[in-house]
Amino acid sequence: MAATSTPQQRTVGELGEAGILELLRDSYRGWTTAPGVIGPGDDAAVIPAPGGKFVIATDAMNEGHHFLRSWPSGVTDTGYSTGWKLAAQNLSDMSAMGAVPSAVSISLAMPKTTPVSWVxxxxxxxxxxxxxxxAPQTVISGGDLTRAETIATSITATANLVDQPILRTAAEDVTGYQLIHTGNVGLAAAGFAVASHPEPRHLYHAEIRALRGFLRPRPPLSQGPKVVGKVSAMMDVSDSILTDADRLAAANGLHAHIDPDWTSRKAAKFAEIAQRYEADANHWVLTGGEDYGLLAVLDPALEIPAGWDVIGYLTTEPQQRPEVTGWDHF
Structure with missing residues:
Protein backbone atom coordinates (compact mmCIF):
# COMPACT_ATOMS: atom_id res chain seq x y z
CA MET A 1 0.00 0.00 0.00
CA ALA A 2 1.34 3.45 -0.90
CA ALA A 3 2.16 5.69 2.03
CA THR A 4 -0.05 8.74 2.47
CA SER A 5 1.07 12.01 4.02
CA THR A 6 -0.51 13.55 7.09
CA PRO A 7 -2.05 17.06 6.82
CA GLN A 8 1.10 18.46 8.44
CA GLN A 9 3.32 16.73 5.85
CA ARG A 10 1.32 17.47 2.69
CA THR A 11 3.07 19.44 -0.02
CA VAL A 12 1.73 21.91 -2.55
CA GLY A 13 2.56 19.36 -5.27
CA GLU A 14 -0.07 17.05 -3.79
CA LEU A 15 -2.57 19.88 -3.39
CA GLY A 16 -2.38 21.31 -6.92
CA GLU A 17 -3.05 24.88 -8.04
CA ALA A 18 -6.78 24.85 -7.33
CA GLY A 19 -6.16 23.48 -3.86
CA ILE A 20 -3.47 26.08 -3.13
CA LEU A 21 -5.77 28.90 -4.22
CA GLU A 22 -8.52 27.61 -1.95
CA LEU A 23 -6.01 27.34 0.90
CA LEU A 24 -4.94 30.96 0.43
CA ARG A 25 -8.54 32.14 0.14
CA ASP A 26 -9.14 30.53 3.51
CA SER A 27 -6.06 32.27 4.97
CA TYR A 28 -7.26 35.60 3.55
CA ARG A 29 -10.89 35.08 4.60
CA GLY A 30 -12.53 38.39 5.47
CA TRP A 31 -9.87 40.40 3.62
CA THR A 32 -10.89 39.96 -0.03
CA THR A 33 -14.02 42.11 -0.23
CA ALA A 34 -15.06 45.71 0.41
CA PRO A 35 -17.55 48.17 -1.12
CA GLY A 36 -16.83 48.66 -4.81
CA VAL A 37 -14.15 45.94 -4.87
CA ILE A 38 -13.97 43.06 -7.33
CA GLY A 39 -11.44 40.75 -5.73
CA PRO A 40 -10.05 37.27 -6.45
CA GLY A 41 -11.82 35.17 -9.07
CA ASP A 42 -11.51 37.26 -12.23
CA ASP A 43 -8.53 37.98 -14.47
CA ALA A 44 -7.82 41.18 -12.54
CA ALA A 45 -9.11 43.01 -9.50
CA VAL A 46 -10.98 46.31 -9.39
CA ILE A 47 -10.09 48.66 -6.52
CA PRO A 48 -11.79 52.04 -6.02
CA ALA A 49 -9.64 55.18 -6.06
CA PRO A 50 -11.93 57.81 -4.47
CA GLY A 51 -9.61 60.74 -5.13
CA GLY A 52 -9.05 59.83 -8.77
CA LYS A 53 -5.36 59.06 -8.09
CA PHE A 54 -3.70 56.28 -6.16
CA VAL A 55 -0.22 55.28 -4.97
CA ILE A 56 1.30 51.95 -6.06
CA ALA A 57 4.52 50.07 -5.17
CA THR A 58 5.94 46.56 -5.48
CA ASP A 59 8.33 44.61 -3.23
CA ALA A 60 9.89 41.16 -3.65
CA MET A 61 11.39 38.62 -1.24
CA ASN A 62 13.45 35.60 -2.32
CA GLU A 63 14.38 32.62 -0.17
CA GLY A 64 18.08 32.55 0.63
CA HIS A 65 18.46 36.27 -0.03
CA HIS A 66 15.71 38.01 1.93
CA PHE A 67 14.52 35.22 4.23
CA LEU A 68 15.27 31.70 5.43
CA ARG A 69 12.87 29.03 6.58
CA SER A 70 15.46 27.82 9.08
CA TRP A 71 18.02 30.19 10.60
CA PRO A 72 21.50 29.13 11.86
CA SER A 73 20.42 29.80 15.46
CA GLY A 74 17.70 27.18 15.17
CA VAL A 75 14.88 29.71 14.75
CA THR A 76 12.36 28.49 12.16
CA ASP A 77 9.76 30.40 10.17
CA THR A 78 6.47 28.60 9.60
CA GLY A 79 5.74 31.00 6.72
CA TYR A 80 3.88 33.46 8.94
CA SER A 81 6.85 35.80 9.44
CA THR A 82 7.63 35.86 5.72
CA GLY A 83 4.07 36.85 4.92
CA TRP A 84 4.02 39.46 7.70
CA LYS A 85 7.30 41.03 6.60
CA LEU A 86 6.30 41.07 2.94
CA ALA A 87 3.17 43.04 3.81
CA ALA A 88 4.88 45.29 6.37
CA GLN A 89 7.62 46.53 4.05
CA ASN A 90 5.20 47.33 1.26
CA LEU A 91 2.61 49.03 3.46
CA SER A 92 5.43 51.15 4.89
CA ASP A 93 6.10 52.51 1.38
CA MET A 94 2.48 53.62 1.22
CA SER A 95 2.76 55.42 4.55
CA ALA A 96 5.96 57.14 3.41
CA MET A 97 3.99 58.75 0.57
CA GLY A 98 1.39 60.02 3.02
CA ALA A 99 -1.18 57.51 1.76
CA VAL A 100 -3.62 55.03 3.32
CA PRO A 101 -3.36 51.45 1.94
CA SER A 102 -6.31 50.18 -0.07
CA ALA A 103 -5.26 46.79 -1.50
CA VAL A 104 -2.44 44.28 -1.86
CA SER A 105 -1.89 41.64 -4.55
CA ILE A 106 0.52 38.76 -3.87
CA SER A 107 2.51 36.51 -6.20
CA LEU A 108 4.05 33.29 -4.89
CA ALA A 109 6.50 30.97 -6.68
CA MET A 110 7.62 27.77 -4.92
CA PRO A 111 8.81 24.18 -5.36
CA LYS A 112 6.29 21.34 -5.45
CA THR A 113 7.80 20.09 -2.18
CA THR A 114 6.80 23.22 -0.24
CA PRO A 115 4.69 22.19 2.77
CA VAL A 116 1.03 23.14 2.54
CA SER A 117 1.25 24.40 6.14
CA TRP A 118 3.93 26.93 5.13
CA VAL A 119 1.64 28.45 2.50
CA ALA A 135 -4.25 48.88 7.87
CA PRO A 136 -7.53 47.00 8.49
CA GLN A 137 -9.16 48.62 5.44
CA THR A 138 -6.71 46.84 3.12
CA VAL A 139 -8.18 44.33 0.66
CA ILE A 140 -6.18 41.28 -0.43
CA SER A 141 -7.23 41.52 -4.05
CA GLY A 142 -5.57 38.47 -5.62
CA GLY A 143 -2.23 37.53 -7.12
CA ASP A 144 -0.48 34.75 -8.98
CA LEU A 145 0.95 31.26 -8.38
CA THR A 146 3.77 29.49 -10.20
CA ARG A 147 6.41 26.83 -9.65
CA ALA A 148 10.08 27.59 -8.96
CA GLU A 149 13.22 25.97 -7.55
CA THR A 150 13.06 28.07 -4.38
CA ILE A 151 10.36 30.20 -2.76
CA ALA A 152 10.04 33.69 -4.22
CA THR A 153 7.23 36.09 -3.48
CA SER A 154 6.24 39.62 -4.39
CA ILE A 155 3.53 42.03 -3.34
CA THR A 156 1.99 45.06 -4.99
CA ALA A 157 0.12 47.55 -2.84
CA THR A 158 -2.14 50.43 -3.75
CA ALA A 159 -3.09 53.29 -1.46
CA ASN A 160 -5.21 56.43 -1.49
CA LEU A 161 -3.72 59.85 -0.89
CA VAL A 162 -5.11 62.01 1.90
CA ASP A 163 -3.81 65.13 0.07
CA GLN A 164 -0.78 65.74 -2.12
CA PRO A 165 1.87 62.96 -1.99
CA ILE A 166 4.97 63.53 0.13
CA LEU A 167 8.02 63.10 -2.10
CA ARG A 168 11.72 62.71 -1.34
CA THR A 169 12.43 65.98 -3.13
CA ALA A 170 11.13 69.05 -1.31
CA ALA A 171 9.45 71.93 -3.13
CA GLU A 172 11.66 74.46 -1.31
CA ASP A 173 15.28 74.90 -0.26
CA VAL A 174 15.65 72.72 2.86
CA THR A 175 19.23 73.58 3.84
CA GLY A 176 19.39 73.50 7.64
CA TYR A 177 16.06 71.74 7.97
CA GLN A 178 15.73 69.04 10.63
CA LEU A 179 15.79 65.31 9.93
CA ILE A 180 13.11 63.62 12.01
CA HIS A 181 12.38 59.92 12.49
CA THR A 182 9.61 57.74 13.88
CA GLY A 183 9.58 53.98 14.43
CA ASN A 184 12.10 51.41 15.56
CA VAL A 185 15.77 51.73 14.67
CA GLY A 186 18.47 49.10 15.23
CA LEU A 187 15.97 46.52 16.46
CA ALA A 188 15.90 44.41 13.30
CA ALA A 189 19.70 44.48 13.05
CA ALA A 190 19.94 43.18 16.60
CA GLY A 191 17.37 40.51 15.76
CA PHE A 192 19.31 39.50 12.66
CA ALA A 193 22.38 38.95 14.86
CA VAL A 194 20.31 36.70 17.14
CA ALA A 195 18.81 34.71 14.23
CA SER A 196 22.20 34.34 12.52
CA HIS A 197 24.12 33.05 15.54
CA PRO A 198 25.73 29.77 14.43
CA GLU A 199 24.25 27.65 17.22
CA PRO A 200 21.12 27.53 19.38
CA ARG A 201 21.31 29.28 22.74
CA HIS A 202 19.00 30.33 25.54
CA LEU A 203 17.43 33.67 24.62
CA TYR A 204 16.73 36.43 27.11
CA HIS A 205 13.78 38.83 26.87
CA ALA A 206 15.75 41.52 25.01
CA GLU A 207 16.90 38.99 22.41
CA ILE A 208 13.38 37.66 21.86
CA ARG A 209 12.08 41.21 21.40
CA ALA A 210 14.82 41.92 18.84
CA LEU A 211 14.13 38.65 17.04
CA ARG A 212 10.45 39.55 16.75
CA GLY A 213 11.41 43.00 15.47
CA PHE A 214 13.50 41.41 12.73
CA LEU A 215 11.07 38.68 11.66
CA ARG A 216 7.87 40.72 12.14
CA PRO A 217 8.70 44.43 11.87
CA ARG A 218 6.16 47.00 13.01
CA PRO A 219 6.26 50.08 10.75
CA PRO A 220 4.36 53.11 12.11
CA LEU A 221 1.75 53.13 9.34
CA SER A 222 -0.45 55.80 10.90
CA GLN A 223 2.33 58.37 11.05
CA GLY A 224 2.81 59.04 7.34
CA PRO A 225 -0.71 60.34 6.65
CA LYS A 226 -0.60 62.37 9.89
CA VAL A 227 2.32 64.55 8.74
CA VAL A 228 0.95 65.37 5.27
CA GLY A 229 1.19 69.14 4.85
CA LYS A 230 3.66 69.42 7.74
CA VAL A 231 6.90 67.85 6.51
CA SER A 232 8.74 68.92 3.37
CA ALA A 233 9.97 65.48 2.23
CA MET A 234 9.80 61.90 3.49
CA MET A 235 10.78 58.28 2.83
CA ASP A 236 10.73 55.01 4.70
CA VAL A 237 13.89 53.54 6.22
CA SER A 238 14.41 50.16 4.55
CA ASP A 239 18.18 49.88 4.23
CA SER A 240 19.56 51.93 7.18
CA ILE A 241 19.50 55.37 8.75
CA LEU A 242 22.76 56.35 7.05
CA THR A 243 21.88 55.00 3.61
CA ASP A 244 18.37 56.40 3.53
CA ALA A 245 19.23 59.74 5.17
CA ASP A 246 21.89 60.19 2.51
CA ARG A 247 19.36 59.33 -0.20
CA LEU A 248 16.88 61.84 1.20
CA ALA A 249 19.58 64.50 1.46
CA ALA A 250 20.92 63.81 -2.05
CA ALA A 251 17.41 64.16 -3.51
CA ASN A 252 17.60 67.75 -2.25
CA GLY A 253 21.22 68.43 -3.26
CA LEU A 254 22.44 68.24 0.36
CA HIS A 255 24.15 66.02 2.93
CA ALA A 256 22.74 64.44 6.09
CA HIS A 257 24.29 65.13 9.50
CA ILE A 258 23.23 62.53 12.06
CA ASP A 259 23.36 63.60 15.72
CA PRO A 260 25.86 61.33 17.57
CA ASP A 261 23.99 61.88 20.86
CA TRP A 262 20.79 60.54 19.29
CA THR A 263 22.73 57.54 18.00
CA SER A 264 24.17 56.85 21.46
CA ARG A 265 20.78 57.08 23.14
CA LYS A 266 19.25 54.60 20.71
CA ALA A 267 22.26 52.28 20.89
CA ALA A 268 22.06 52.16 24.70
CA LYS A 269 18.85 50.11 24.38
CA PHE A 270 20.83 47.32 22.72
CA ALA A 271 23.94 47.37 24.92
CA GLU A 272 23.11 44.05 26.61
CA ILE A 273 22.52 42.21 23.31
CA ALA A 274 25.51 43.81 21.62
CA GLN A 275 27.80 42.69 24.44
CA ARG A 276 26.54 39.13 24.25
CA TYR A 277 27.03 39.00 20.46
CA GLU A 278 30.30 40.99 20.49
CA ALA A 279 28.76 43.65 18.27
CA ASP A 280 28.62 47.44 18.13
CA ALA A 281 25.13 48.71 18.96
CA ASN A 282 25.93 52.07 17.34
CA HIS A 283 26.56 50.17 14.11
CA TRP A 284 23.13 48.51 14.39
CA VAL A 285 21.43 51.89 14.82
CA LEU A 286 23.21 53.59 11.93
CA THR A 287 23.64 50.80 9.37
CA GLY A 288 20.95 48.26 10.25
CA GLY A 289 17.89 48.07 8.00
CA GLU A 290 14.45 46.46 7.85
CA ASP A 291 12.87 48.37 10.73
CA TYR A 292 10.74 50.38 8.25
CA GLY A 293 10.53 53.59 10.24
CA LEU A 294 9.90 56.93 8.55
CA LEU A 295 12.45 59.65 7.91
CA ALA A 296 11.26 63.17 7.12
CA VAL A 297 12.49 66.72 6.57
CA LEU A 298 10.97 69.40 8.84
CA ASP A 299 11.26 73.19 8.89
CA PRO A 300 12.98 73.98 12.24
CA ALA A 301 10.39 76.72 12.83
CA LEU A 302 7.63 74.09 13.03
CA GLU A 303 6.63 71.95 16.00
CA ILE A 304 8.00 68.40 16.02
CA PRO A 305 5.10 65.97 15.41
CA ALA A 306 4.14 63.71 18.31
CA GLY A 307 5.98 60.39 18.17
CA TRP A 308 8.93 61.73 16.15
CA ASP A 309 12.55 62.44 17.17
CA VAL A 310 15.00 64.95 15.72
CA ILE A 311 17.98 62.87 14.57
CA GLY A 312 20.03 65.46 12.66
CA TYR A 313 19.80 68.06 9.93
CA LEU A 314 20.49 68.72 6.27
CA THR A 315 23.68 70.58 5.40
CA THR A 316 25.81 71.63 2.46
CA GLU A 317 28.86 70.06 4.17
CA PRO A 318 29.86 66.49 3.19
CA GLN A 319 29.72 64.02 6.08
CA GLN A 320 32.11 61.22 7.02
CA ARG A 321 30.70 57.75 6.43
CA PRO A 322 31.87 54.16 7.03
CA GLU A 323 32.69 52.01 4.00
CA VAL A 324 29.40 50.15 4.35
CA THR A 325 26.45 52.34 5.30
CA GLY A 326 23.65 49.78 5.07
CA TRP A 327 22.01 47.04 3.04
CA ASP A 328 22.68 46.87 -0.70
CA HIS A 329 20.89 44.23 -2.80
CA PHE A 330 23.88 43.91 -5.12
Missing amino acids: AHFGRGIANACRWLG
Whole structure:
Protein backbone atom coordinates (compact mmCIF):
# COMPACT_ATOMS: atom_id res chain seq x y z
CA MET A 1 0.00 0.00 0.00
CA ALA A 2 1.34 3.45 -0.90
CA ALA A 3 2.16 5.69 2.03
CA THR A 4 -0.05 8.74 2.47
CA SER A 5 1.07 12.01 4.02
CA THR A 6 -0.51 13.55 7.09
CA PRO A 7 -2.05 17.06 6.82
CA GLN A 8 1.10 18.46 8.44
CA GLN A 9 3.32 16.73 5.85
CA ARG A 10 1.32 17.47 2.69
CA THR A 11 3.07 19.44 -0.02
CA VAL A 12 1.73 21.91 -2.55
CA GLY A 13 2.56 19.36 -5.27
CA GLU A 14 -0.07 17.05 -3.79
CA LEU A 15 -2.57 19.88 -3.39
CA GLY A 16 -2.38 21.31 -6.92
CA GLU A 17 -3.05 24.88 -8.04
CA ALA A 18 -6.78 24.85 -7.33
CA GLY A 19 -6.16 23.48 -3.86
CA ILE A 20 -3.47 26.08 -3.13
CA LEU A 21 -5.77 28.90 -4.22
CA GLU A 22 -8.52 27.61 -1.95
CA LEU A 23 -6.01 27.34 0.90
CA LEU A 24 -4.94 30.96 0.43
CA ARG A 25 -8.54 32.14 0.14
CA ASP A 26 -9.14 30.53 3.51
CA SER A 27 -6.06 32.27 4.97
CA TYR A 28 -7.26 35.60 3.55
CA ARG A 29 -10.89 35.08 4.60
CA GLY A 30 -12.53 38.39 5.47
CA TRP A 31 -9.87 40.40 3.62
CA THR A 32 -10.89 39.96 -0.03
CA THR A 33 -14.02 42.11 -0.23
CA ALA A 34 -15.06 45.71 0.41
CA PRO A 35 -17.55 48.17 -1.12
CA GLY A 36 -16.83 48.66 -4.81
CA VAL A 37 -14.15 45.94 -4.87
CA ILE A 38 -13.97 43.06 -7.33
CA GLY A 39 -11.44 40.75 -5.73
CA PRO A 40 -10.05 37.27 -6.45
CA GLY A 41 -11.82 35.17 -9.07
CA ASP A 42 -11.51 37.26 -12.23
CA ASP A 43 -8.53 37.98 -14.47
CA ALA A 44 -7.82 41.18 -12.54
CA ALA A 45 -9.11 43.01 -9.50
CA VAL A 46 -10.98 46.31 -9.39
CA ILE A 47 -10.09 48.66 -6.52
CA PRO A 48 -11.79 52.04 -6.02
CA ALA A 49 -9.64 55.18 -6.06
CA PRO A 50 -11.93 57.81 -4.47
CA GLY A 51 -9.61 60.74 -5.13
CA GLY A 52 -9.05 59.83 -8.77
CA LYS A 53 -5.36 59.06 -8.09
CA PHE A 54 -3.70 56.28 -6.16
CA VAL A 55 -0.22 55.28 -4.97
CA ILE A 56 1.30 51.95 -6.06
CA ALA A 57 4.52 50.07 -5.17
CA THR A 58 5.94 46.56 -5.48
CA ASP A 59 8.33 44.61 -3.23
CA ALA A 60 9.89 41.16 -3.65
CA MET A 61 11.39 38.62 -1.24
CA ASN A 62 13.45 35.60 -2.32
CA GLU A 63 14.38 32.62 -0.17
CA GLY A 64 18.08 32.55 0.63
CA HIS A 65 18.46 36.27 -0.03
CA HIS A 66 15.71 38.01 1.93
CA PHE A 67 14.52 35.22 4.23
CA LEU A 68 15.27 31.70 5.43
CA ARG A 69 12.87 29.03 6.58
CA SER A 70 15.46 27.82 9.08
CA TRP A 71 18.02 30.19 10.60
CA PRO A 72 21.50 29.13 11.86
CA SER A 73 20.42 29.80 15.46
CA GLY A 74 17.70 27.18 15.17
CA VAL A 75 14.88 29.71 14.75
CA THR A 76 12.36 28.49 12.16
CA ASP A 77 9.76 30.40 10.17
CA THR A 78 6.47 28.60 9.60
CA GLY A 79 5.74 31.00 6.72
CA TYR A 80 3.88 33.46 8.94
CA SER A 81 6.85 35.80 9.44
CA THR A 82 7.63 35.86 5.72
CA GLY A 83 4.07 36.85 4.92
CA TRP A 84 4.02 39.46 7.70
CA LYS A 85 7.30 41.03 6.60
CA LEU A 86 6.30 41.07 2.94
CA ALA A 87 3.17 43.04 3.81
CA ALA A 88 4.88 45.29 6.37
CA GLN A 89 7.62 46.53 4.05
CA ASN A 90 5.20 47.33 1.26
CA LEU A 91 2.61 49.03 3.46
CA SER A 92 5.43 51.15 4.89
CA ASP A 93 6.10 52.51 1.38
CA MET A 94 2.48 53.62 1.22
CA SER A 95 2.76 55.42 4.55
CA ALA A 96 5.96 57.14 3.41
CA MET A 97 3.99 58.75 0.57
CA GLY A 98 1.39 60.02 3.02
CA ALA A 99 -1.18 57.51 1.76
CA VAL A 100 -3.62 55.03 3.32
CA PRO A 101 -3.36 51.45 1.94
CA SER A 102 -6.31 50.18 -0.07
CA ALA A 103 -5.26 46.79 -1.50
CA VAL A 104 -2.44 44.28 -1.86
CA SER A 105 -1.89 41.64 -4.55
CA ILE A 106 0.52 38.76 -3.87
CA SER A 107 2.51 36.51 -6.20
CA LEU A 108 4.05 33.29 -4.89
CA ALA A 109 6.50 30.97 -6.68
CA MET A 110 7.62 27.77 -4.92
CA PRO A 111 8.81 24.18 -5.36
CA LYS A 112 6.29 21.34 -5.45
CA THR A 113 7.80 20.09 -2.18
CA THR A 114 6.80 23.22 -0.24
CA PRO A 115 4.69 22.19 2.77
CA VAL A 116 1.03 23.14 2.54
CA SER A 117 1.25 24.40 6.14
CA TRP A 118 3.93 26.93 5.13
CA VAL A 119 1.64 28.45 2.50
CA ALA A 120 -1.30 28.63 4.92
CA HIS A 121 0.82 30.40 7.56
CA PHE A 122 2.24 32.71 4.89
CA GLY A 123 -1.26 33.85 3.93
CA ARG A 124 -2.26 34.38 7.56
CA GLY A 125 0.90 36.44 8.12
CA ILE A 126 -0.12 38.84 5.35
CA ALA A 127 -3.68 39.18 6.65
CA ASN A 128 -2.62 39.66 10.26
CA ALA A 129 0.03 42.23 9.34
CA CYS A 130 -2.72 44.31 7.71
CA ARG A 131 -4.84 43.91 10.82
CA TRP A 132 -2.29 44.55 13.57
CA LEU A 133 -0.12 47.16 11.85
CA GLY A 134 -3.07 49.49 11.44
CA ALA A 135 -4.25 48.88 7.87
CA PRO A 136 -7.53 47.00 8.49
CA GLN A 137 -9.16 48.62 5.44
CA THR A 138 -6.71 46.84 3.12
CA VAL A 139 -8.18 44.33 0.66
CA ILE A 140 -6.18 41.28 -0.43
CA SER A 141 -7.23 41.52 -4.05
CA GLY A 142 -5.57 38.47 -5.62
CA GLY A 143 -2.23 37.53 -7.12
CA ASP A 144 -0.48 34.75 -8.98
CA LEU A 145 0.95 31.26 -8.38
CA THR A 146 3.77 29.49 -10.20
CA ARG A 147 6.41 26.83 -9.65
CA ALA A 148 10.08 27.59 -8.96
CA GLU A 149 13.22 25.97 -7.55
CA THR A 150 13.06 28.07 -4.38
CA ILE A 151 10.36 30.20 -2.76
CA ALA A 152 10.04 33.69 -4.22
CA THR A 153 7.23 36.09 -3.48
CA SER A 154 6.24 39.62 -4.39
CA ILE A 155 3.53 42.03 -3.34
CA THR A 156 1.99 45.06 -4.99
CA ALA A 157 0.12 47.55 -2.84
CA THR A 158 -2.14 50.43 -3.75
CA ALA A 159 -3.09 53.29 -1.46
CA ASN A 160 -5.21 56.43 -1.49
CA LEU A 161 -3.72 59.85 -0.89
CA VAL A 162 -5.11 62.01 1.90
CA ASP A 163 -3.81 65.13 0.07
CA GLN A 164 -0.78 65.74 -2.12
CA PRO A 165 1.87 62.96 -1.99
CA ILE A 166 4.97 63.53 0.13
CA LEU A 167 8.02 63.10 -2.10
CA ARG A 168 11.72 62.71 -1.34
CA THR A 169 12.43 65.98 -3.13
CA ALA A 170 11.13 69.05 -1.31
CA ALA A 171 9.45 71.93 -3.13
CA GLU A 172 11.66 74.46 -1.31
CA ASP A 173 15.28 74.90 -0.26
CA VAL A 174 15.65 72.72 2.86
CA THR A 175 19.23 73.58 3.84
CA GLY A 176 19.39 73.50 7.64
CA TYR A 177 16.06 71.74 7.97
CA GLN A 178 15.73 69.04 10.63
CA LEU A 179 15.79 65.31 9.93
CA ILE A 180 13.11 63.62 12.01
CA HIS A 181 12.38 59.92 12.49
CA THR A 182 9.61 57.74 13.88
CA GLY A 183 9.58 53.98 14.43
CA ASN A 184 12.10 51.41 15.56
CA VAL A 185 15.77 51.73 14.67
CA GLY A 186 18.47 49.10 15.23
CA LEU A 187 15.97 46.52 16.46
CA ALA A 188 15.90 44.41 13.30
CA ALA A 189 19.70 44.48 13.05
CA ALA A 190 19.94 43.18 16.60
CA GLY A 191 17.37 40.51 15.76
CA PHE A 192 19.31 39.50 12.66
CA ALA A 193 22.38 38.95 14.86
CA VAL A 194 20.31 36.70 17.14
CA ALA A 195 18.81 34.71 14.23
CA SER A 196 22.20 34.34 12.52
CA HIS A 197 24.12 33.05 15.54
CA PRO A 198 25.73 29.77 14.43
CA GLU A 199 24.25 27.65 17.22
CA PRO A 200 21.12 27.53 19.38
CA ARG A 201 21.31 29.28 22.74
CA HIS A 202 19.00 30.33 25.54
CA LEU A 203 17.43 33.67 24.62
CA TYR A 204 16.73 36.43 27.11
CA HIS A 205 13.78 38.83 26.87
CA ALA A 206 15.75 41.52 25.01
CA GLU A 207 16.90 38.99 22.41
CA ILE A 208 13.38 37.66 21.86
CA ARG A 209 12.08 41.21 21.40
CA ALA A 210 14.82 41.92 18.84
CA LEU A 211 14.13 38.65 17.04
CA ARG A 212 10.45 39.55 16.75
CA GLY A 213 11.41 43.00 15.47
CA PHE A 214 13.50 41.41 12.73
CA LEU A 215 11.07 38.68 11.66
CA ARG A 216 7.87 40.72 12.14
CA PRO A 217 8.70 44.43 11.87
CA ARG A 218 6.16 47.00 13.01
CA PRO A 219 6.26 50.08 10.75
CA PRO A 220 4.36 53.11 12.11
CA LEU A 221 1.75 53.13 9.34
CA SER A 222 -0.45 55.80 10.90
CA GLN A 223 2.33 58.37 11.05
CA GLY A 224 2.81 59.04 7.34
CA PRO A 225 -0.71 60.34 6.65
CA LYS A 226 -0.60 62.37 9.89
CA VAL A 227 2.32 64.55 8.74
CA VAL A 228 0.95 65.37 5.27
CA GLY A 229 1.19 69.14 4.85
CA LYS A 230 3.66 69.42 7.74
CA VAL A 231 6.90 67.85 6.51
CA SER A 232 8.74 68.92 3.37
CA ALA A 233 9.97 65.48 2.23
CA MET A 234 9.80 61.90 3.49
CA MET A 235 10.78 58.28 2.83
CA ASP A 236 10.73 55.01 4.70
CA VAL A 237 13.89 53.54 6.22
CA SER A 238 14.41 50.16 4.55
CA ASP A 239 18.18 49.88 4.23
CA SER A 240 19.56 51.93 7.18
CA ILE A 241 19.50 55.37 8.75
CA LEU A 242 22.76 56.35 7.05
CA THR A 243 21.88 55.00 3.61
CA ASP A 244 18.37 56.40 3.53
CA ALA A 245 19.23 59.74 5.17
CA ASP A 246 21.89 60.19 2.51
CA ARG A 247 19.36 59.33 -0.20
CA LEU A 248 16.88 61.84 1.20
CA ALA A 249 19.58 64.50 1.46
CA ALA A 250 20.92 63.81 -2.05
CA ALA A 251 17.41 64.16 -3.51
CA ASN A 252 17.60 67.75 -2.25
CA GLY A 253 21.22 68.43 -3.26
CA LEU A 254 22.44 68.24 0.36
CA HIS A 255 24.15 66.02 2.93
CA ALA A 256 22.74 64.44 6.09
CA HIS A 257 24.29 65.13 9.50
CA ILE A 258 23.23 62.53 12.06
CA ASP A 259 23.36 63.60 15.72
CA PRO A 260 25.86 61.33 17.57
CA ASP A 261 23.99 61.88 20.86
CA TRP A 262 20.79 60.54 19.29
CA THR A 263 22.73 57.54 18.00
CA SER A 264 24.17 56.85 21.46
CA ARG A 265 20.78 57.08 23.14
CA LYS A 266 19.25 54.60 20.71
CA ALA A 267 22.26 52.28 20.89
CA ALA A 268 22.06 52.16 24.70
CA LYS A 269 18.85 50.11 24.38
CA PHE A 270 20.83 47.32 22.72
CA ALA A 271 23.94 47.37 24.92
CA GLU A 272 23.11 44.05 26.61
CA ILE A 273 22.52 42.21 23.31
CA ALA A 274 25.51 43.81 21.62
CA GLN A 275 27.80 42.69 24.44
CA ARG A 276 26.54 39.13 24.25
CA TYR A 277 27.03 39.00 20.46
CA GLU A 278 30.30 40.99 20.49
CA ALA A 279 28.76 43.65 18.27
CA ASP A 280 28.62 47.44 18.13
CA ALA A 281 25.13 48.71 18.96
CA ASN A 282 25.93 52.07 17.34
CA HIS A 283 26.56 50.17 14.11
CA TRP A 284 23.13 48.51 14.39
CA VAL A 285 21.43 51.89 14.82
CA LEU A 286 23.21 53.59 11.93
CA THR A 287 23.64 50.80 9.37
CA GLY A 288 20.95 48.26 10.25
CA GLY A 289 17.89 48.07 8.00
CA GLU A 290 14.45 46.46 7.85
CA ASP A 291 12.87 48.37 10.73
CA TYR A 292 10.74 50.38 8.25
CA GLY A 293 10.53 53.59 10.24
CA LEU A 294 9.90 56.93 8.55
CA LEU A 295 12.45 59.65 7.91
CA ALA A 296 11.26 63.17 7.12
CA VAL A 297 12.49 66.72 6.57
CA LEU A 298 10.97 69.40 8.84
CA ASP A 299 11.26 73.19 8.89
CA PRO A 300 12.98 73.98 12.24
CA ALA A 301 10.39 76.72 12.83
CA LEU A 302 7.63 74.09 13.03
CA GLU A 303 6.63 71.95 16.00
CA ILE A 304 8.00 68.40 16.02
CA PRO A 305 5.10 65.97 15.41
CA ALA A 306 4.14 63.71 18.31
CA GLY A 307 5.98 60.39 18.17
CA TRP A 308 8.93 61.73 16.15
CA ASP A 309 12.55 62.44 17.17
CA VAL A 310 15.00 64.95 15.72
CA ILE A 311 17.98 62.87 14.57
CA GLY A 312 20.03 65.46 12.66
CA TYR A 313 19.80 68.06 9.93
CA LEU A 314 20.49 68.72 6.27
CA THR A 315 23.68 70.58 5.40
CA THR A 316 25.81 71.63 2.46
CA GLU A 317 28.86 70.06 4.17
CA PRO A 318 29.86 66.49 3.19
CA GLN A 319 29.72 64.02 6.08
CA GLN A 320 32.11 61.22 7.02
CA ARG A 321 30.70 57.75 6.43
CA PRO A 322 31.87 54.16 7.03
CA GLU A 323 32.69 52.01 4.00
CA VAL A 324 29.40 50.15 4.35
CA THR A 325 26.45 52.34 5.30
CA GLY A 326 23.65 49.78 5.07
CA TRP A 327 22.01 47.04 3.04
CA ASP A 328 22.68 46.87 -0.70
CA HIS A 329 20.89 44.23 -2.80
CA PHE A 330 23.88 43.91 -5.12
